[in-house]
Amino acid sequence: xxxxxxxxxxxxxxxxxxxxxxxxxxxxxxxxxxxxxxxxxxxxxxxxxxxxxxxxxxxxxxxxxxxxxxxxxxxxxxxxxxxxxxxxxxxxxxxxxxxxxxxxxxxxxxxxxxxxxxxxxxxxxxxxxxxxxxxxxxxxxxxxxxxxxxxxxxxxxxxxxxxxxxxxxxxxxxxxxxxxxxxxxxxxxxxxxxxxxxxxxxxxxxxxxxxxxxxxxxxxxxxxxxxxxxxxxxxxxxxxxxxxxxxxxxxxxxxxxxxxxxxxxxxxxxxxxxxxxxxxxxxxxxxxxxxxxxxxxxxxxxxxxxxxxxxxxxxxxxxxxxxxxxxxxxxxxxxxxxxxxxxxxxxxxxxxxxxxxxxxxxxxxxxxxxxxxxxxxxxxxxxxxxxxxxxxxxxxxxxxxxxxxxxxxxxxxxxxxxxxxxxxxxxxxxxxxxxxxxxxxxxxxxxxxxxxxxxxxxxxxxxxxxxxxxxxxxxxxxxxxxxxxxxxxxxxxxxxxxxxxxxxxxxxxxxxxxxxxxxxxxxxxxxxxxxxxxxxxxxxxxxxxxxxxxxxxxxxxxxxxxxxxx
RNA sequence: GUGCCCGUAGCUCAAUUGGAUAGAGCAUCUGACUACGGAUCAGAAGGUUGUAGGUUCAACUCCUACCGGGCACACCA
Numbered sequence: 001x002x003x004x005x006x007x008x009x010x011x012x013x014x015x016x017x018x019x020x021x022x023x024x025x026x027x028x029x030x031x032x033x034x035x036x037x038x039x040x041x042x043x044x045x046x047x048x049x050x051x052x053x054x055x056x057x058x059x060x061x062x063x064x065x066x067x068x069x070x071x072x073x074x075x076x077x078x079x080x081x082x083x084x085x086x087x088x089x090x091x092x093x094x095x096x097x098x099x100x101x102x103x104x105x106x107x108x109x110x111x112x113x114x115x116x117x118x119x120x121x122x123x124x125x126x127x128x129x130x131x132x133x134x135x136x137x138x139x140x141x142x143x144x145x146x147x148x149x150x151x152x153x154x155x156x157x158x159x160x161x162x163x164x165x166x167x168x169x170x171x172x173x174x175x176x177x178x179x180x181x182x183x184x185x186x187x188x189x190x191x192x193x194x195x196x197x198x199x200x201x202x203x204x205x206x207x208x209x210x211x212x213x214x215x216x217x218x219x220x221x222x223x224x225x226x227x228x229x230x231x232x233x234x235x236x237x238x239x240x241x242x243x244x245x246x247x248x249x250x251x252x253x254x255x256x257x258x259x260x261x262x263x264x265x266x267x268x269x270x271x272x273x274x275x276x277x278x279x280x281x282x283x284x285x286x287x288x289x290x291x292x293x294x295x296x297x298x299x300x301x302x303x304x305x306x307x308x309x310x311x312x313x314x315x316x317x318x319x320x321x322x323x324x325x326x327x328x329x330x331x332x333x334x335x336x337x338x339x340x341x342x343x344x345x346x347x348x349x350x351x352x353x354x355x356x357x358x359x360x361x362x363x364x365x366x367x368x369x370x371x372x373x374x375x376x377x378x379x380x381x382x383x384x385x386x387x388x389x390x391x392x393x394x395x396x397x398x399x400x401x402x403x404x405x406x407x408x409x410x411x412x413x414x415x416x417x418x419x420x421x422x423x424x425x426x427x428x429x430x431x432x433x434x435x436x437x438x439x440x441x442x443x444x445x446x447x448x449x450x451x452x453x454x455x456x457x458x459x460x461x462x463x464x465x466x467x468x469x470x471x472x473x474x475x476x477x478x479x480x481x482x483x484x485x486x487x488x489x490x491x492x493x494x495x496x497x498x499x500x501x502x503x504x505x506x507x508x509x510x511x512x513x514x515x516x517x518x519x520x521x522x523x524x525x526x527x528x529x530x531x532x533x534x535x536x537x538x539x540x541x542x543x544x545x546x547x548x549x550x551x552x553x554x555x556x557x558x559x560x561x562x563x564x565x566x
Numbered sequence: 567g568u569g570c571c572c573g574u575a576g577c578u579c580a581a582u583u584g585g586a587u588a589g590a591g592c593a594u595c596u597g598a599c600u601a602c603g604g605a606u607c608a609g610a611a612g613g614u615u616g617u618a619g620g621u622u623c624a625a626c627u628c629c630u631a632c633c634g635g636g637c638a639c640a641c642c643a
Contacts, residue, residue: 044581057585067624098587100586186643301641316641427572434592453606459602495582511590514591515590518591525608
């Protein structure tokens with residue numbers, strides 16, 4: 001068996017050395033291969049070749065020379081050097097185009113060699129090689145256990161989970177954590193609201209009891225508390241306030257965990273704020289800040305000097321009634337993240353937390369940590385549509401669309417996919433009607449269908465053959481434009497994954513998969529795969545198998561299934 | 567009022583973080599099944615990138631001002 005060409009080093013390495021040498025020959029000193037390497041990119045448009053460099057522009061600027069003639073000269077040297085280099089036979093053409101770009105066009109064999117790489121790497125194909133592994137704490141959802149998860153949490157859950165998958169795929173060590181805000185004012189209000197509902201139920205059973213007053217405005221209004229109070233009534237009709245609080249809190253949290261599990265999202269750890277408080281770590285952190293001289297007392301309250309670290313005003317940590325603000329335990333929590341040895345923290349929050357970022361980072365800097373290690377991603381709001389019609393959402397009177405409803409309506413795959421389709425900092429329009437349809441208009445089906453369709457073709461072949469063929473010698477049969485387009489995209493998978501890792505944006509994987517699926521469908525519409533021509537059949541089956549591998553890998557990064565049949 | 571985000575084709579969004587003639591999908595119009603899954607594919611049309619300046623070989627991208635939309639500005643969480 002021949003050794004796969006995927007084991008060869010990336011062609012950029014060879015080309016950057018060549019380029020540096022060509023620059024030297026053209027009388028340009030200080031042109032290092034490493035400087036050249038960073039300038040290579042895959043051109044946006046296919047007609048500009050497989051790889052492109054704008055290196056000449058950068059050098060021309062320093063030397064105040066016209067880029068185009070300089071590029072011509074360098075390209076001439078490159079052509080001369082190519083034959084004797086490691087890249088010989090891999091590059092078909094070197095051309096100067098536009099204002100001075102040098103474009104490299106690969107040979108058909110080089111383009112098709114990606115299939116070898118995919119076959120030998122399998123599920124590992126596309127894993128970036130030059131990513132420095134980090135210990136990352138990814139905190140997301142972290143919804144207060146005062147009500148069921150909403151669509152907004154759904155988006156955060158899909159984003160966080162997919163991001164974790166991308167980061168792990170790139171070699172990072174990721175811990176998924178849910179900060180459980182299980183004590184404090186909101187939970188107290190939850191207890192009161194539950195008690196209110198319990199009283200109402202008690203009165204139904206015993207009309208002699210005094211009538212319930214109208215429900216106070218600041219109480220949680222949702223019907224889910226009536227249900228929970230009903231369960232509590234069955235267990236203990238005379239439950240006191242404390243029992244109401246704990247019962248409702250734990251019952252809601254159990255529901256949240258169920259929703260997350262059904263959405264395919266699991267956490268490594270649920271970090272309890274209550275436990276944090278009891279551990280004394282909040283006091284210790286506060287002491288630490290005092291020792292460092294970052295807090296002061298004024299008007300009976302304790303303030304953090306966050307303005308020293310870029311915040312627009314100082315923040316209260318201990319109120320004049322001696323209670324902590326929300327910020328204080330959260331500072332201790334993030335301090336703990338550093339002490340637990342995490343090098344990078346990612347917090348996914350809703351848009352209402354925008355103003356929170358500066359003070360949180362300031363607090364960590366005050367404690368001597370690197371504020372840039374804390375990455376806060378603000379996931380923008382989701383607007384639901386049913387076709388053209390907007391689905392109204394209102395937190396008023398406890399009316400909102402829950403994640404559970406999304407799950408019931410469109411399912412896990414379509415739900416996750418739609419939440420991931422856009423950049424997280426852009427508003428998301430979620431069309432429930434579209435997510436439910438099984439037509440090519442629906443991008444999730446378009447991609448999954450490509451995967452299932454390939455399986456179906458493979459099965460047609462396997463009806464008459466024992467196993468799928470693999471023969472690198474026939475790869476030159478994949479030279480048409482539609483095949484080339486697919487091959488090129490396959491080669492770009494790793495770059496796209498790495499872009500998702502660098503920008504913390506899983507939507508890049510979504511966009512890539514749509515492109516790959518499209519290129520496959522176009523190829524498939526024009527070409528019959530299983531024919532009498534055995535080498536051609538083999539070559540095309542190799543192409544399809546590789547597409548399937550990459551589709552499965554990419555869908556895996558989104559947490560979306562890759563069905564064999566639909 | 568102050569700060570942050572956004573403004574790209576009729577609609578929803580891209581544009582490799584400063585690169586080449588600003589690209590897709592939907593919708594519209596015109597086409598393709600004796601077919602391994604038509605649950606698919608091809609073509610046409612659609613733009614002064616909110617406006618006006620600036621920075622440079624090169625600006626949707628960076629800077630300034632203005633216009634329009636969203637969000638945040640608690641001893642709430």
